Amino acid sequence: MKDQYSDIKKLLERYYDNELSEKEKIEVEGHLTTCTECKEELKSIEGLSVLIREYGTMEPEEETFEKVWHGVREGIVKTVGARLALPYTLLLTAVFVVLLMLAWLFYPYKTEELPEAKTGLVVVEAVESSPKGVMVFNANGGSVAVIWLFEIEDGEEEAI
Amino acid sequence: MTIRLIPLLSLVLLVMAIRGGREVSAQGRISIKVEAIYASNTGGGTDPKLSRLQGQLSSLFNYSTYKLMDVRRLSLKIDEEGVVPLPGNRSLEIVPKQSGGGVVQISVAIKEAGGYILTTDFRVVNRGTILVGGPKDREGVLIIAITVEM
Numbered sequence: 001m002k003d004q005y006s007d008i009k010k011l012l013e014r015y016y017d018n019e020l021s022e023k024e025k026i027e028v029e030g031h032l033t034t035c036t037e038c039k040e041e042l043k044s045i046e047g048l049s050v051l052i053r054e055y056g057t058m059e060p061e062e063e064t065f066e067k068v069w070h071g072v073r074e075g076i077v078k079t080v081g082a083r084l085a086l087p088y089t090l091l092l093t094a095v096f097v098v099l100l101m102l103a104w105l106f107y108p109y110k111t112e113e114l115p116e117a118k119t120g121l122v123v124v125e126a127v128e129s130s131p132k133g134v135m136v137f138n139a140n141g142g143s144v145a146v147i148w149l150f151e152i153e154d155g156e157e158e159a160i
Numbered sequence: 161m162t163i164r165l166i167p168l169l170s171l172v173l174l175v176m177a178i179r180g181g182r183e184v185s186a187q188g189r190i191s192i193k194v195e196a197i198y199a200s201n202t203g204g205g206t207d208p209k210l211s212r213l214q215g216q217l218s219s220l221f222n223y224s225t226y227k228l229m230d231v232r233r234l235s236l237k238i239d240e241e242g243v244v245p246l247p248g249n250r251s252l253e254i255v256p257k258q259s260g261g262g263v264v265q266i267s268v269a270i271k272e273a274g275g276y277i278l279t280t281d282f283r284v285v286n287r288g289t290i291l292v293g294g295p296k297d298r299e300g301v302l303i304i305a306i307t308v309e310m
Contacts, residue, residue, distance in 0.1 A: 098171065121288040125265075126281040132294070134278070144216050147280055149294030 189235045190256045191309040194244045196230040199223040200300025
């Protein structure tokens with residue numbers, strides 16, 4: 001009897017949902033005519049179902065909705081933000097590198113810099129002349145340098 | 161990640177290639193004009209072809225005649241030697257040694273039959289002129305004007 005009660009009790013939810021075979025249905029209905037406990041159990045299942053239907057179709061209150069949606073939004077931001085963070089950093093790095101390279105590219109290029117002419121636009125750094133004598137001078141404010149060669153005869157320097 | 165870096169690396173290589181190209185062009189050729197001038201007191205004034213140098217010649221030297229005998233234009237790379245024949249069986253050897261910041265360092269040598277009569281190094285800015293004079297030529301002297309154009 002106890003075993004039959006346990007078996008039937010297991011079938012009650014499915015009976016209520018009309019999911020039993022005809023044979024099981026006849027067996028459950030037969031048992032319900034004699035078992036008060038199972039009748040009560042069936043009633044409680046019916047009551048629970050009614051409650052679920054009622055609350056399951058209820059619209060959430062505005063405040064509750066805001067709380068829930070706030071949580072959902074935070075979750076989305078965390079997930080998507082984490083996905084976007086790496087590309088965004090890469091993009092910023094790439095932009096920085098490109099700007100750096102453009103600055104390098106268009107900065108006036110300088111070869112090994114020669115010191116600027118100190119006394120003018122032309123500077124004679126070294127002169128050697130043999131067997132002639134040599135005279136070097138700048139003129140026109142340093143814009144012209146002159147190297148003048150002259151003959152040396154008998155110990156006398158004859159500038160031309 | 162590797163795939164994402166490919167465009168960036170390509171860009172780096174492109175920029176380096178362009179930059180390299182600029183470096184090559186910056187070390188490009190240097191134009192040098194060599195003018196051989198005959199100066200004397202034989203009379204005849206100044207050659208009209210020397211109008212650019214006329215002021216300098218007349219203010220520096222006391223010759224009455226200046227005649228342009230030859231003009232040679234050289235386009236030389238750094239350390240490349242150019243040779244210009246000069247009147248009187250002479251020759252001028254010129255070598256740009258270094259350039260940068262609008263200044264060129266140049267070595268010049270003048271050679272006669274008996275050997276070198278002059279070797280000199282000088283620095284000159286763009287369009288600067290150096291005059292080398294004194295070697296005798298007929299009744300006058302030879303003046304060589306070397307002008308650098310970058």
